[in-house]
Amino acid sequence: MVEGFRGIRAVAWLCAAVMSIAACDTLERTPPPQATAPEAAEPAAPVDAAGQLAAELSRAGGPIMLAGHGGGMPYTPPNDVAPGTARVAVLLPLSGRLGELGTGMLEAAQIAVFDLAGSEFELMVFDTEGSPESASEAARQAVDQGATLILGPLLAASTRAAAPWARAAGVPLISFSSDRRVAGDGVFVIGFTPDAEVERVVQHAASRGITRFAAMAPDTPYGAVVTEALRRSVDSVGGTVTHVELVDPRIPDFPGALERLTGESEAGQTADPGAGASGTATVMVPDRSIAESPFGFQAMLVAEGGDRLRSLAATLPAYGIAGGVVRVLGTGTWDEPWIRDEQALHGGWFAAPDPHARSGFVQSYTLTYGKPPARLASLAFDAAALAAVLGRGLGGTTFTMEVLTVPSGFVGSEGVFRFRSGGVAERGLVVMEVTPFGTEIVSDAPESFIGI
Missing domain, CATH: 3.40.50.2300 (Response regulator)
Known part of the structure; x- marks a missing residue:
């Protein structure tokens, strides 16, 4: 019996070993699970911070x-x-x-x-x-x-x-x-920039019915910029520049320039008609009656400032450029407190910051x-x-x-x-008018550039 039992036990052990080996073989033959590699992240695009800031400012x-x-x-x-x-x-x-x-x-x-x-x-x-x-x-x-x-x-x-x-x-x-x-x-x-000031005051003048312009400016680079801006601005509003006088900055001959512009001598006598007017123009003056201009222009741009402007202003009435007959226009050089003391410039317009x-x-x-x-x-x-x-x-x-x-x-x-x-x-820019009490705004400045 013992031998038989030992034989049975040996066979059982052998079967168990075979089954264990088979199981191990099965496990070894089973392919391992495939690991999924993480997808590589796309490289981050460089941030254009200044460009983003500009876009945000534009959207403001x-x-x-x-x-x-x-x-x-x-x-x-x-x-x-x-x-x-x-x-x-x-x-x-x-x-x-x-x-x-x-x-x-x-x-x-x-x-x-x-x-x-x-x-x-x-x-x-x-x-x-x-x-x-x-x-x-x-x-x-x-x-x-x-x-x-x-x-x-x-x-x-x-x-x-x-x-x-x-x-x-x-x-x-x-x-x-x-x-x-x-x-x-x-x-x-x-x-x-003077050309921006000229453009603004010309636009205002045109909106008030003025279409014919003259100019007096120093014969300097500044004067050249101003007169070129006048021609360009007047052309853009469909007007005409009829007269331009450039004055020597070293020895300003304002009487001679005014005589050539108006055709009038300082004593009130008509000068050479070839150097003067080409007809009569009507200019609308706010809060005043309609004045008849005996010259070929309704408005005159004066690109002077300081003592030279004072000197020229004292000369204007002798040549008929006063009392609303001609609208006198200026640039930012007029933006001075003493401008109110120059009676010949009362009613004049100039563009300036508010x-x-x-x-x-x-x-x-x-x-x-x-x-x-x-x-x-x-x-x-x-x-x-x-x-x-x-x-x-x-x-x-x-x-x-x-x-x-x-x-x-x-x-x-x-x-x-x-x-x-x-x-x-x-x-x-605003448009200012010279009065005996100082200057007053007659055309407001825009508060933004929307629509401009």
């Missing part, structure tokens, strides 16, 4: 507010991009004959930085000494020190000298000049420094405010062509403005 629906005392829409910087440092250089004549003006403009820029800049903003100051050579050296130093935007210089010649350094480094430059000829290829002009918009900046500057600002100080404030506000978003990477030329523009201390693609600032 209106100009961006640069100062608390102006209008416009508040700017909210993006919170998902590390801003970095906005290093902004300002180039101004802090010494030399323009030192007082340059210092006042720097003070205005510092108000903007103090009020509006974030912690990652650095204003670097350079003295151009009022010369192109020093402006060029200042621009070189600014670029070498890592400037991502240059504000200034003040003068056109200095801007031409500084621009090559900025362009070579790809750094935008916002000049305080009013000469549009220096703008373009990364250079912007924020100054008050004085109500400027009042907030004037008050802030006066409270800070105990004196009123120079007329051009607002340009430095607006340029620095633009840099400070935009710099809160993306630091130095903000100052791209796309952002600086956003169509909706900005609201600064002088009202709404924007840079066109050519680099020249377009501004919303």
